[in-house]
Amino acid sequence: MATEQSAITRATFDEVILPIYAPAEFIPVKGKGSRVWDQQGKEYIDFAGGIAVTALGHCHPALVDALKTQGETLWHTSNVFTNEPALRLARNIIDATFAERVLFMNSGTEANETAFKLARYYASTRHSPWKTKIIAFHNAFHGRSLFTVSVGGQPKYSDGFGPKPADIIHVPFNDLHAVKAVMDDHTCAIVVEPIQGEGGVTAATPEFLQGLRDLCDQHQALLVFDEVQCGMGRTGNLFAYQHYGVTPDILTSAKALGGGFPVSAVLTTQEIASAFHVGSHGSTYGGNPLACAVAGAAFDIINTPAVLEGVQSRRQRFVDHLQQINQQYDVFSDIRGMGLLIGAELKPQYAGRARDVLYAAAAEGVMVLNAGPNVMRFAPSLVVEQEDIDAGMARFAAAVGKVVNG
Numbered sequence: 001m002a003t004e005q006s007a008i009t010r011a012t013f014d015e016v017i018l019p020i021y022a023p024a025e026f027i028p029v030k031g032k033g034s035r036v037w038d039q040q041g042k043e044y045i046d047f048a049g050g051i052a053v054t055a056l057g058h059c060h061p062a063l064v065d066a067l068k069t070q071g072e073t074l075w076h077t078s079n080v081f082t083n084e085p086a087l088r089l090a091r092n093i094i095d096a097t098f099a100e101r102v103l104f105m106n107s108g109t110e111a112n113e114t115a116f117k118l119a120r121y122y123a124s125t126r127h128s129p130w131k132t133k134i135i136a137f138h139n140a141f142h143g144r145s146l147f148t149v150s151v152g153g154q155p156k157y158s159d160g161f162g163p164k165p166a167d168i169i170h171v172p173f174n175d176l177h178a179v180k181a182v183m184d185d186h187t188c189a190i191v192v193e194p195i196q197g198e199g200g201v202t203a204a205t206p207e208f209l210q211g212l213r214d215l216c217d218q219h220q221a222l223l224v225f226d227e228v229q230c231g232m233g234r235t236g237n238l239f240a241y242q243h244y245g246v247t248p249d250i251l252t253s254a255k256a257l258g259g260g261f262p263v264s265a266v267l268t269t270q271e272i273a274s275a276f277h278v279g280s281h282g283s284t285y286g287g288n289p290l291a292c293a294v295a296g297a298a299f300d301i302i303n304t305p306a307v308l309e310g311v312q313s314r315r316q317r318f319v320d321h322l323q324q325i326n327q328q329y330d331v332f333s334d335i336r337g338m339g340l341l342i343g344a345e346l347k348p349q350y351a352g353r354a355r356d357v358l359y360a361a362a363a364e365g366v367m368v369l370n371a372g373p374n375v376m377r378f379a380p381s382l383v384v385e386q387e388d389i390d391a392g393m394a395r396f397a398a399a400v401g402k403v404v405n406g
């Protein structure tokens with residue numbers, strides 16, 4: 001017999017979920033476009049998009065339609081079979097990018113785990129078993145599996161989980177001299193986010209990425225771009241590498257790829273892909289028809305001039321509001337990022353208060369993100385309406401005022 005269920009509230013979280021998150025006090029229950037409502041019916045304007053995930057807003061009609069249609073057709077087959085939505089999406093990605101081969105997984109972590117395994121495997125089978133060194137960057141974030149937290153440059157996420165995978169070295173981001181000092185023929189890959197997201201919304205300089213490309217070419221190493229956060233239209237290009245004009249050997253995509261449905265992808269060349277063979281790697285759910293149908297619908301909308309060309313003007317509107325807030329309250333030392341991945345760094349007198357601003361913003365009815373303790377981050381829908389930007393930034397301004405005036 002079913003026992004009577006007590007009401008689901010925020011307090012339930014502490015009773016039933018592992019204590020790895022500190023969710024807000026309210027529980028969102030519904031979303032439409034860039035608006036979200038909680039259990040009490042309070043409305044929020046969403047400039048977080050999950051974390052850069054819902055790139056077409058909540059419950060976009062085309063995505064809902066794809067989900068419903070595929071949901072009534074075929075959800076799952078094992079990878080003993082292939083499926084039409086996955087093949088269609090892979091072909092569209094290949095047509096739009098450097099990629100010649102694609103592999104679908106379920107999360108950014110898994111895409112990166114695949115990319116790092118592929119880089120190691122390619123180097124050890126095509127070059128030498130000693131070509132295993134991975135160069136990565138301080139403050140980088142690549143996911144939460146043991147390999148990906150170890151390649152990530154934030155020890156707080158990997159400490160305590162050792163022994164850690166070996167032969168991974170971290171140097172400062174945007175510092176080409178530091179990379180040169182550790183680069184050698186034993187290096188199998190350099191792994192980099194073209195725009196560091198979690199690490200503080202910091203864009204690579206063009207010279208840095210081009211320099212990494214040159215070093216990889218000189219030492220027969222692979223250049224891996226983690227575009228889990230900065231890809232899929234966020235910069236105004238489909239992928240950030242296209243903005244920089246520097247082409248990686250392997251690229252990972254997730255977050256916005258499914259517009260809110262869990263799916264990720266690894267993009268690479270035929271030559272590198274051919275290092276893998278049947279059985280080298282795999283996933284039960286990766287590339288399932290349901291995920292690929294939704295991602296396919298998202299891709300068809302995001303990869304259009306209408307969406308990509310709208311990113312810059314929307315960014316400008318956000319930046320104008322942020323500068324206005326800064327004139328009034330003098331809180332930001334830097335406004336940065338690219339396209340609709342926007343960072344606003346708090347001045348030293350507000351150091352460590354990004355979470356306070358985030359919670360104050362939620363209280364005012366606007367969802368924003370932080371990126372570390374000192375940077376506010378905005379990753380709204382790529383199709384956010386002008387009136388939502390204006391209304392949401394007015395709420396954000398009120399929140400900043402409350403924090404500043406204590």
Ligand SMILES: *Cc1c(COP(=O)(O)O)cnc(C)c1O
Pocket residue numbers: 106107108109110112141142143144193197198226227228229230254255
């Ligand atoms: C979010 C993120 C990941 C991890 O993705 P998950 O889907 O959470 O596993 C990896 N790399 C970058 C750059 C990210 O922003």
